[in-house]
Amino acid sequence: xxxxxxxxxxxxxxxxGNRILGLISAYHFARETNAKLFVEWCxxxxxxxxxxxxxxxxxxxxxxxxxxxxxxxDFCSQRDEHIWKVHSVTHFKNKNQKKVYxxxxxxxxxxxxxxxxxxxxxxxxxxxxxxxxxxxxxxxIISFFECVYFKNSIVKYVDEFCLTKNLRFDNTVGLHLRMxxxxxxxxxxxxxxxxxxxxxxxxxIFVCSDDKFAEDRILKMFGEENIVVNKKSSYxxxxxxxxxxxxxxxxxxxxxxxxxxxxxxVIEAAQxxxxxxxxxxxxxxxxxxxxxVAQILAKANN
Numbered sequence: 089x090x091x092x093x094x095x096x097x098x099x100x101x102x103x104x105g106n107r108i109l110g111l112i113s114a115y116h117f118a119r120e121t122n123a124k125l126f127v128e129w130c131x132x133x134x135x136x137x138x139x140x141x142x143x144x145x146x147x148x149x150x151x152x153x154x155x156x157x158x159x160x161x162d163f164c165s166q167r168d169e170h171i172w173k174v175h176s177v178t179h180f181k182n183k184n185q186k187k188v189y190x191x192x193x194x195x196x197x198x199x200x201x202x203x204x205x206x207x208x209x210x211x212x213x214x215x216x217x218x219x220x221x222x223x224x225x226x227x228x229i230i231s232f233f234e235c236v237y238f239k240n241s242i243v244k245y246v247d248e249f250c251l252t253k254n255l256r257f258d259n260t261v262g263l264h265l266r267m268x269x270x271x272x273x274x275x276x277x278x279x280x281x282x283x284x285x286x287x288x289x290x291x292x293i294f295v296c297s298d299d300k301f302a303e304d305r306i307l308k309m310f311g312e313e314n315i316v317v318n319k320k321s322s323y324x325x326x327x328x329x330x331x332x333x334x335x336x337x338x339x340x341x342x343x344x345x346x347x348x349x350x351x352x353x354v355i356e357a358a359q360x361x362x363x364x365x366x367x368x369x370x371x372x373x374x375x376x377x378x379x380x381v382a383q384i385l386a387k388a389n390n
Contacts, residue, residue, distance in 0.1 A: 093122035094208035099156065099216045102351070104143075105358055105377030106218035111236065112384070113221040115151070116228040117197075122203040123213075128156040128307045134327045135347050138354040143242070144180045148235035151157035197223035219377070220384070230388045238358055246362045251295075253316050253368060260316070262367035263306075264360075266376040268298035269333040269345045271277040274302075280309070282371060287314045294367055298324040318360055322353035367390060 090378050098246035100107045112128065141154045150335075196211040200221075204213050237243070250256070262282075283293055287310065288289040294316045297303050300323050303387060305313045326333065327348040334344060365385035373379075 094121060094204060095126060095213070096121065096123040097126040097128060097214045098206055098216055099128045100173060101129065101133045101135070101216075102218050103347075103377065104354055104361070105379075105381045107136060109220040110217040110376055112229060112232050113219070113224055114215045115219050115235070116221065116224045117200055117204060117215060118150070119228055119231065121208065123204055123208050125151045127151065127153045131155040133156055134349065135345060138348055138349075138351045139304050142351055142355060143239060144236050145239050147234055149309055150376055151235055157162075164237050197221055197377035218390045220380070221233045226387060229384055233385070233388045237363055240357065242358050242362065246271050246359055246366075249318060249359070250363060250366060255292070255294060255316060255363065257366065257368050259290075260370045261366045262364040262369045262382065262384055263293050263295045263372045264364060264374045264379045264382070265295065265299070266295055266300045266374060266378065267302050268349050270274055270376065272375065276305075279306075279372070283310055283314075286371065291368075292316055294318075294363060296364065298357070318356065318363060320353070320356040321363065322356065324349050324352055328354045361385070 091324050096118040098111060100110060102110075105128075114127070115125055117123075127140070131139045133135065136376060139155050141155075144153070147154060170254045197331050200215070204215075210229050253355035263279070265279075267274070283306065287294055292314055293301055293306075293310075296318060300320075307317055325347050325348045333346055357378070361382050362385065364379070368390075369379075369383055369386060
């Protein structure tokens with residue numbers, strides 16, 4: 089990116105995995121159009137209540153982060169004159185507002201690029217996404233992580249953890265169990281059978297989850313000589329303890345997830361993600377965006 093007058097903005101909300109995937113996509117489109125990328129990191133979203141500077145180091149002048157301290161209603165009302173791309177908050181559409189709404193299922197990557205090229209030099213174009221665009225190349229992924237990466241304190245912790253626990257791709261399999269607000273409960277019987285086979289082959293399993301019970305269950309069943317866990321101080325909680333995990337709005341009316349993830353929990357999740365990226369991720373699969381980020385990191389590092 090050469091930092092011309094075009095500007096592409098990314099409003100980043102939701103969980104850590106969704107945010108990173110959306111960031112990679114936004115970076116890709118900014119890179120393709122020579123636009124400067126502005127990331128408005130929603131640090132009050134209960135799915136990831138962490139200022140961006142607690143997680144990332146930025147190494148490129150054409151990427152600028154700021155902490156957005158309002159909610160989604162504020163975000164919509166304060167930017168009526170701008171064009172922006174929205175995915176999950178389309179129900180805020182107002183005929184009197186000068187916004188253009190784009191949905192990933194209704195706009196091709198080439199159309200997004202065209203919008204940026206035609207508008208971003210005189211209006212800020214907002215690209216909001218919670219997944220990764222199919223047009224994103226490995227080259228863009230590698231370039232992104234060269235520009236935006238986890239803080240040195242997180243990387244150092246992971247380096248020491250993997251060294252102390254002797255965790256490598258060739259001797260350890262990574263397993264992520266998404267619990268809490270996930271729609272699908274893991275098949276523990278199937279997972280247990282796979283773990284036994286892995287242990288019998290002489291390898292260890294690194295297990296991480298957003299739920300302490302899931303980690304403790306596997307650790308107790310198979311023992312510390314076979315199972316490695318990054319023991320955390322904080323896990324995902326319910327924003328409203330009297331409601332279900334899904335189907336009840338959290339802090340923001342656009343959210344259907346009743347989650348509360350504080351700074352310690354998010355930082356420790358980032359540690360887990362980076363640890364996973366250094367291990368064998370070919371045995372277990374996960375439908376979570378978190379696991380997807382670990383897979384992408386592994387590709388970028390190799």
